[in-house]
Amino acid sequence: MHDIGLKMPYFLSATLTFKPSQSFILGIVIGIIIIAVILMVRRYIAATSKLRKIESKQETFKNHYYQFLDVLPVGILGLSQSGEILLRNYSVKLLTGIEIQGLKDIKDMNCFTESQLEWLIQQIKQPGPNREMQVQIKTTTGIKMLLISVNVPFDQDPDLPSAYVLIQDQTKEKSMSALLQQQDKIEKMNQLSAGVVHELKNPLSSIKGYIQMLDRRLEDPSFVKLAMSVLPAEIDRLIIMVESMLNYAKPNALKKEIFDLKKLVEDVSRFFKIEMSSHRIQLKTELEDTLVFSSVNGIRQVLINMLFNAVEAMPAGGIIEISTKQVGNRVxxxxxxxxxxxxxxQLERLVEPYYTTKENGSGMGIPVSNQIISELGGQLGFESVLGAGTTVIIEIPSVSSEEGI
Known part of the structure; x- marks a missing residue:
């Protein structure tokens, strides 16, 4: 009988063995890897620390930047092309009276009229600098005159606003300009006083003559009939002359209407007869019958300013020529x-406010005239040759037959 014995399992095992030189090299490699990891971690920590410092500095700079914007006296709006407000400073609130917290879109600025907002929305979509618009708004502190300037960079940065709107307060400048303009008017009225008196004297003399003869010829039907036709006409003539000078002297808005430019030039020229005669100046006119759509008072003021400049340019006498002509849809x-x-x-600086070559000049006559003509949709130009004279070119919108006139 044979003994049956249990066999123990047989396990294979493998043992890695390194030579001493190989173990040394492996140790070096592992050490290098550990050192590299440690250096990378240190660099990461250092970079993260620097990044945090940069971010902190950026945040500080950003805060200082916004503080700087808030102390500027000019209102600043940064807009997207769609009109979303991305940037604004505190002066926007001070100038417009609008609460800037929660102000998200240019359309929310209810200090502007609908047409003004349409202009702004249109301008922020067109690249280019300094498109300007003057507006008058009512705030809790009173009426303000603001200059709105739109600037759209040609090279757009996606991280920055695509358009900037600057808001400047021109209330004081407008008030000072209006005061100087009024003073200039009064001075010119004083200079024209002799011509005004002369023009008033003629109808007054006619009226006086008829009144003196009334008691002697009251029973004469033909004289009474003549007097009743002449006297009202002379009185109307007086009223028109007085009103025209009063309208010139007082501040007023530029109300557009249709009028005969030839008649206006003739009326203004009459008041200059005495002034020109005393300076040995001859006045020549070549006027066409032309209707224009403009402001009577505005054009009268500009013409008076230009005639005074012409008279003062000829201390030894000379000739002034006034003419009109139709050019397309303009006179x-x-x-x-x-x-x-x-x-x-001098020619290039003419329209600069306060610029003058006269000893007692205000420097406001031509700038004001330029503004008036511009607001009336016209253009004011000058041509001049030193020692030979100056030509003033005033372009005014005409009234065409297509407009039903």
Whole structure:
């Protein structure tokens, strides 16, 4: 009988063995890897620390930047192309009276009229600098005159606003300009007083003569009939002259209407007869019958300013020529003198406020005239040759037959 014994399982085992030189190299490699990991971790920590410092500095700069924007006296709006407000400063609130917290879109600025908002929305979509619009708004502190300027960079940065709107307060400047303009008017009225008196004297003399003869010829039907036709006409003539000068003297808005430019030029020219005669100046006119759509008072003021400039340019006397001509849909009014003329530098600076070459000049006559003509949809230009004279070119919108006139 044989003994049956249990066999123990047989396990294979493998043992890695390294030579001493190989173990040393492996140790070096592992050490290098550990050192590299430690260096990377340190660099990461250092970079993270620097990044945090940069972010902190950026946040500080950002806060200082916004504080700087808030102390500027100019209102600033940064907009997207769709009109979303991305940036605003505190001066926007001070100038417009609108609460800027929660202000999200340009359309929410209810200080502007619908047409003004449409203009702004249109302008922020067109690249280019300094498109300007003057507006008058009512705030809790009173009426303000604001200059709105739109600037759209040609090169757009996706991280920055695509358009910037600047809001400037021009209330004080407008008030000072209006005061100087009024003073200038009064001075010119004083200079024209002799011509005004002369023009008033003629109808007054006629009226006086008829009144003196009334008691002697009251029973004469033909004289009474003549007097009843002449006297009202002379009185109307007086009223028109007085009203025209009163309208010139007082501040008023530029109300547009249709009127005869030839008649206006003739009326203004009459008041200058005494002034020109005392300066040995001859006035020549070549006027067409032209209807214009503009402001009577505005054009009268501009013409008076230009005629005074022409008279002052000819201290030794000379000739002033006034003419009109139709050019397309505009009437061109020309005032030419053969006086001292101007240099190119003087010509380029004519429309600058307060610029003058006269000893007692205000420097406001031409800038104000330029503004008036611009607001009336026209253009004011000058041509001059030193020692040969100056021509003033005033372009005014005409009234065409298509408009039913």
């Amino acid at each position: 061109v009014l020309l005032v030419h003198d053969n006086g001292s003329g101007m240099t190119q530098d």
